[in-house]
Amino acid sequence: MTNAxxxxxxxxxxxxxxxGFEQTEVLRGINFSVTPRETAVLLGETGSGKTLILKLxxxxxxxxxxxxxxxxxxxGEMSERxxxxxxxxxxFVFQEGALFDSLTxxxxxxxxxxxxxxxxxxxxxxxxxxxxxxxxxxAIAKLPGELSGGMRRRVSIARALVSRPSIVLYDSPTAxxxxxxxxxxxxxxxxLRDLQGVTALLAxxxxxDAFALANFRFDPASQRVLREHEDGASGGPKTRFxxxxxxxVYFEGNDRQIRDSGDPYLAKFLE
Amino acid sequence: xxTTTPHETPPEVAPASRPLTTVVNDTIKNTLLSVQDYTExxxxxxxxxxxxxxxxxxxxxxxxxxxxxxLPIIILTxxxxxxxxxxETAAQFQRFGTTALxxxxxxxALIRELGPTITALMVAGRSASGIASxxxxxxxxxxxxxxxxMGTDPGxxxxxxxxxxxxxVLPLLTGVADxxxxxxxxxxxxxxxxxxxxxxxxxxxxxxxTNDLIHGLSKPLVFGFIIATVGCYKGLKVRGGTEGVGRxxxxxxxxxxxxxxxxxxxxxxxxxxxxxx
Ligand SMILES: Nc1ncnc2c1ncn2[C@@H]1O[C@H](COP(=O)(O)OP(=O)(O)OP(=O)(O)O)[C@@H](O)[C@H]1O
Ligand SMILES: [Mg+2]
Numbered sequence: 152m153t154n155a156x157x158x159x160x161x162x163x164x165x166x167x168x169x170x171g172f173e174q175t176e177v178l179r180g181i182n183f184s185v186t187p188r189e190t191a192v193l194l195g196e197t198g199s200g201k202t203l204i205l206k207l208x209x210x211x212x213x214x215x216x217x218x219x220x221x222x223x224x225x226x227g228e229m230s231e232r233x234x235x236x237x238x239x240x241x242x243f244v245f246q247e248g249a250l251f252d253s254l255t256x257x258x259x260x261x262x263x264x265x266x267x268x269x270x271x272x273x274x275x276x277x278x279x280x281x282x283x284x285x286x287x288x289x290a291i292a293k294l295p296g297e298l299s300g301g302m303r304r305r306v307s308i309a310r311a312l313v314s315r316p317s318i319v320l321y322d323s324p325t326a327x328x329x330x331x332x333x334x335x336x337x338x339x340x341x342x343l344r345d346l347q348g349v350t351a352l353l354a355x356x357x358x359x360d361a362f363a364l365a366n367f368r369f370d371p372a373s374q375r376v377l378r379e380h381e382d383g384a385s386g387g388p389k390t391r392f393x394x395x396x397x398x399x400v401y402f403e404g405n406d407r408q409i410r411d412s413g414d415p416y417l418a419k420f421l422e
Numbered sequence: 423x424x425t426t427t428p429h430e431t432p433p434e435v436a437p438a439s440r441p442l443t444t445v446v447n448d449t450i451k452n453t454l455l456s457v458q459d460y461t462e463x464x465x466x467x468x469x470x471x472x473x474x475x476x477x478x479x480x481x482x483x484x485x486x487x488x489x490x491x492x493l494p495i496i497i498l499t500x501x502x503x504x505x506x507x508x509x510e511t512a513a514q515f516q517r518f519g520t521t522a523l524x525x526x527x528x529x530x531a532l533i534r535e536l537g538p539t540i541t542a543l544m545v546a547g548r549s550a551s552g553i554a555s556x557x558x559x560x561x562x563x564x565x566x567x568x569x570x571x572m573g574t575d576p577g578x579x580x581x582x583x584x585x586x587x588x589x590x591v592l593p594l595l596t597g598v599a600d601x602x603x604x605x606x607x608x609x610x611x612x613x614x615x616x617x618x619x620x621x622x623x624x625x626x627x628x629x630x631x632t633n634d635l636i637h638g639l640s641k642p643l644v645f646g647f648i649i650a651t652v653g654c655y656k657g658l659k660v661r662g663g664t665e666g667v668g669r670x671x672x673x674x675x676x677x678x679x680x681x682x683x684x685x686x687x688x689x690x691x692x693x694x695x696x697x698x699x
Contacts, residue, residue: 249563249568250565251568
């Protein structure tokens, strides 16, 4: 990592970010920041702009106005060429996986390492390691077309974490999956958070996933997922909720606060 | 999940209420913007050649897909174009008693004009559409964004290899089409006019001069560039799901074909001036 100088600074900061298409403005002044090792959960209805926010955070889109700072750099001041290099520090799990469908699972996961001219022997080790992490080592020679939706999502997580990024952006990682598969993916995200300490921004419209992230942690000693202590004293604030509404951050707080808010809009969300 | 409440849907301007001048203005503006975008993509595809990273494997794959893949269709069309030309003109040659010149006529027409144009149009139909739909699906399924997210420039990885492959392969395919066209022409001339192989091939090979060959083989370079860059541009600009991919595919073929014919006209003018025959 090149920007380790200021660990106290928030790795992801949005300042009054606006973005629109043709006649409609989708994001109307987004403000929030994600602190180191924290998982921020972006909640919002379909079409509320979750994907847009993640793409802005990765510099894949540029805001109409406002600033996006990631790892201390202002993305607006960087050229596309600088951004290409910069993005190697960020892992992105796309909504539908976005695996390259002409490449095998192995080639997909190894893609970034091959681009960086990493030694083939090391690539082999790290690809297997990443695939074992998501329990997909058996599928190494398959094509994405031969995998189920949940398997594709897991390979996509392996591809995002193979380069050991310090920030991971998850776009609706459980959308359209059954509860069992969703739970497996949430477990993976917990492991990544609690074993490797990544900072994450996770978009979802499923509140139960957000609560699962807030209420559970991965215990390295027993290698199991445990419930957080009821008093919340175990590991400090690891999960924060950001609820989007009308192109702005409507609510910001932890799981307790969202339950106790008594806000009619959030209540609709909780059902 | 919450449903929309009235203030959540922003007021939309109905398209019908826009005055005609605005519509015309917007159309002109959008067209100019597209031309600018296209020019930038086309220029960048060349600029990428002077600095690494290069993607040789992707280039070889594309040479295979576009070049080898187009061979059968090029051989078929080339053959029939030559055959039809002789068939159509045989009567004229007979009337003036100049059947010996059949080889001349077929060879010149093929090498200077029909070979390059027909080949380019066939490859446009096959590859401009193929490129547009492949890249378009990659855009729609976020694979292009995934590539950028992993630090890879889609221009270098996707556009430049296709451009180089098309430019390299089109003159070769044109040469094949010319040659097979002559064979087709000869067979028909032999059967209908009773021309001997020596008579036909002697004239066919002698007729075209160096400048004819320069004409015939430089145009495909430009045509190949057009096919690849138009296909890539249309593919990478896809919006709106699979339906958008379909539309991009069609318009890639239309735009590439029209551009080939139009640029062919101006290239002819230019080449006549530079390499008079
Ligand atoms: N390229 C684009 N052109 C025009 N409008 C767009 C574009 N991308 C997104 N939008 C619009 O922006 C809004 C937000 O899109 P976004 O994909 O961020 O939603 P989302 O919150 O991720 O929804 P979902 O939960 O369904 O994934 C949508 O109304 C969408 O129509
Ligand atoms: Mg989305």
